[in-house]
Amino acid sequence: MSKRCLIIGASGEIGYSVTRTLVEKGYRVGLQYYSNLRRIEKLENQIPAGQFLGAHQADLTTTEGIQAFLQIISKEWEAVVFCGGHLWKGLFQDMTDAEMDELYHVHLKAPWMISRHVLPFMIHIKAGNIVTVSSIFGEEGASMEVAYSSVKGAQISFVKALSKEVAPSGIRVNVVTPGVVATKMNNMLSPEEWNTLEGEIPLGRAGQPDEIADAISYLLSDQSSYVTGHVLRVNGGW
Template structure:
């Protein structure tokens, strides 16, 4: 059986792991990229049928050198790519160090550009393909104390919209999911009081789960969304 192949970047994070399991359920063979959490990747692999495991790639996407090393080993033949990785920076913008800005730029923007450019020749040749980006509500709304993070997520959103128009004639779809408050380690810095206050602002009254974000990604990769491209799908419980 020739399965479609999906590459998930940031697979060791909460949302990334949920996306891996979702694409496996949907019949893909999955490959994963991670930075440091090799134990999590081994655990993920143990739960995946052997014929649906397409490999793992350790790579630091926060530097130019890390990206170059990644592309030296990454095959270009993928039917779908999901960008689910990255980190945030919380603090006053004027207190940010330049190296923190550079790391956000490389992880969220430059790695997206370069990976897309790496895989697109194959997708264009095949006249089909899917690219999905896990962005953020802050990419459309912005957030105090997360100014630089908001800006790189906004860049992801406009990249999706522009690239989708360019690739539509080649039958390649490009979309994004913009989660709101999700139960992941990224929000582990919040106090219980802060978390409750945020949940009180969400019309559905709770944080979302990684699986709910992964379901949205699964929809965007599926035939059910075959006429959907260039869209930012908000998964936020009505929080905006």
């Protein structure tokens, strides 16, 4: 029977591409989304009935929202991909406590709690895969994105540490760090800013969501069977 993969943040551009890619690879998929029901319905129409394990709306910006989500989803998954997240851009001293809490919950506490939810089953079957989508800014840091860079960096540390802890149980944990990707998150950039940014990238262009999805598919596949605790940079050389 095909493997089951839970995709967090499936309605975003990267999550959408990851879902389509994994379905093509034969995975059965369960989807989490926050608000974009129309996009999830469009995605569901592209998934064969036998491979669709349901879509669940959940607000992961609070502990209560994460707990409510965990109460309605199975613990039995062979793979989990964390694609969810949102950007906060501005001067660090202007951030509110609420904005800090939202970034922390979505990018850190949700992966912690969801991983804890699925790990007992993975340990029982002596197999499993967890992949997190972090960011180049989690490695390098970015002005005006201080808190975002912080939680993305913490995701990388989480992956490195957890991979060591669960490797004896046959579970692999890895992280992808995209550079600039052509998603709605970057719509705030003017054409001039976008051209300048792409000019800094050695490959001369932004990445596409499908290219991130391909990297994630690789990390979930048997082709990467000896890869764990790895930071896969998908950034065009930036």
